[in-house]
Amino acid sequence: MLTVRGLTKTYATADGSFQALKGIDFDVPQGGFYTLLGESGCGKSTTLRCVAGLEEPDGGSISIGGHVVADVERGAHVPTFERDIGLVFQSYAIWPHMDVFANVAYPLRVQRPRVAAADIKARVMDALRLVGMESYATRPATKLSGGQQQRVAFARALVRRPKLLLLDEPLSNLDAKLREQMRFELQELIARTGVTTLYVTHDQSEALAMSDTVAVMSAGRIVQSGAPREVYGRPVDRTVANFLGSANILRGKVVDAQGGLTEVALDGGASTVQVPSRAVLSRGAPVDVIFRPEDATTHLDPVDGAIECAVERIVFQGGMSECQLRLGPVLLRTVVHPVMGARPGDRAWVAIQPERCILFAA
Numbered sequence: 001m002l003t004v005r006g007l008t009k010t011y012a013t014a015d016g017s018f019q020a021l022k023g024i025d026f027d028v029p030q031g032g033f034y035t036l037l038g039e040s041g042c043g044k045s046t047t048l049r050c051v052a053g054l055e056e057p058d059g060g061s062i063s064i065g066g067h068v069v070a071d072v073e074r075g076a077h078v079p080t081f082e083r084d085i086g087l088v089f090q091s092y093a094i095w096p097h098m099d100v101f102a103n104v105a106y107p108l109r110v111q112r113p114r115v116a117a118a119d120i121k122a123r124v125m126d127a128l129r130l131v132g133m134e135s136y137a138t139r140p141a142t143k144l145s146g147g148q149q150q151r152v153a154f155a156r157a158l159v160r161r162p163k164l165l166l167l168d169e170p171l172s173n174l175d176a177k178l179r180e181q182m183r184f185e186l187q188e189l190i191a192r193t194g195v196t197t198l199y200v201t202h203d204q205s206e207a208l209a210m211s212d213t214v215a216v217m218s219a220g221r222i223v224q225s226g227a228p229r230e231v232y233g234r235p236v237d238r239t240v241a242n243f244l245g246s247a248n249i250l251r252g253k254v255v256d257a258q259g260g261l262t263e264v265a266l267d268g269g270a271s272t273v274q275v276p277s278r279a280v281l282s283r284g285a286p287v288d289v290i291f292r293p294e295d296a297t298t299h300l301d302p303v304d305g306a307i308e309c310a311v312e313r314i315v316f317q318g319g320m321s322e323c324q325l326r327l328g329p330v331l332l333r334t335v336v337h338p339v340m341g342a343r344p345g346d347r348a349w350v351a352i353q354p355e356r357c358i359l360f361a362a
């Protein structure tokens with residue numbers, strides 16, 4: 001449905017130029033929910049803005065539903081209002097001088113192909129019903145809460161029944177509780193309409209919870225893309241592992257490698273672990289062993305093969321606590337039940353599940 005090939009974009013800056021996109025390729029199938037995730041400045045919004053036609057790329061091509069909307073080589077650039085898209089940004093961007101109805105009706109009145117006047121009311125009310133705002137049609141836009149304004153923005157983006165919905169951090173202005181509620185509402189809304197969605201966020205929990213496919217971006221490139229579980233469970237490098245969830249990293253050296261298992265002696269004589277690894281690493285090679293907080297258990301008594309640490313901090317997080325443990329220069333994080341009676345300074349033993357570890361050459 002959406003195809004992006006070889007997208008590049010360089011901005012002119014005060015001291016020269018800055019290449020924000022260095023060759024972006026991806027496809028979103030019909031009805032797919034594709035998320036661009038990454039730290040601030042990695043190029044997520046620039047990618048979305050190129051798909052929307054708000055920026056002109058300087059290389060590559062974009063097609064939406066089989067129609068080429070941008071192709072630098074052929075000099076093609078279809079303006080935003082002629083692309084079959086709905087757009088929602090972080091700032092609600094609904095017009096304060098109009099009521100809810102007029103806001104949602106606006107794209108039907110100004111964009112082509114025009115919708116017959118007689119059909120406008122039914123189309124607007126359908127869109128408002130979709131977001132649970134049908135009883136607010138005559139409410140001035142300024143007399144709405146943040147969440148209600150964003151619902152109106154979704155209704156306005158969907159009222160023309162676009163092929164593609166483009167969402168740039170649409171939940172970021174909402175407080176934590178509302179953000180979570182709106183996340184589910186938005187997911188349901190998208191599932192009900194079946195609209196293909198390109199979503200931009202720096203919030204990893206949003207990306208993991210909502211998407212069919214997550215693409216992690218860094219410095220103008222997509223470094224990994226796949227199903228959320230796959231990217232979380234099998235990050236291709238430390239950057240992805242660290243960005244998507246928290247990752248514990250232990251340095252070590254390869255002792256032996258046989259039959260897909262690599263034996264690693266962790267630095268400081270902490271322990272030896274046998275980790276599955278596809279890469280062929282020579283004996284003595286320095287490596288990083290990476291594991292997620294939930295892939296280790298924490299014990300207050302010695303356990304065979306476990307790593308001895310000192311409890312540094314217990315961070316209560318409601319249903320679970322994060323246990324921070326000191327191992328020389330490294331601070332490990334594990335997940336423990338809030339009733340676990342550990343205190344700062346206690347000795348503790350961390351047993352990692354070797355089959356869940358990931359190995360990278362250091």
Ligand SMILES: Nc1ncnc2c1ncn2[C@@H]1O[C@H](COP(=O)(O)OP(=O)(O)OP(=O)(O)O)[C@@H](O)[C@H]1O
Nearest residue numbers: 011012013020039040041042043044045046047202
């Ligand atoms: N109009 C512009 N002129 C110059 N540089 C720009 C312009 N727009 C964006 N950039 C730069 O391009 C890079 C990518 O910006 P972009 O907005 O795509 O990042 P992002 O990943 O969406 O970040 P954020 O999450 O902070 O919005 C940044 O370094 C940014 O400073």
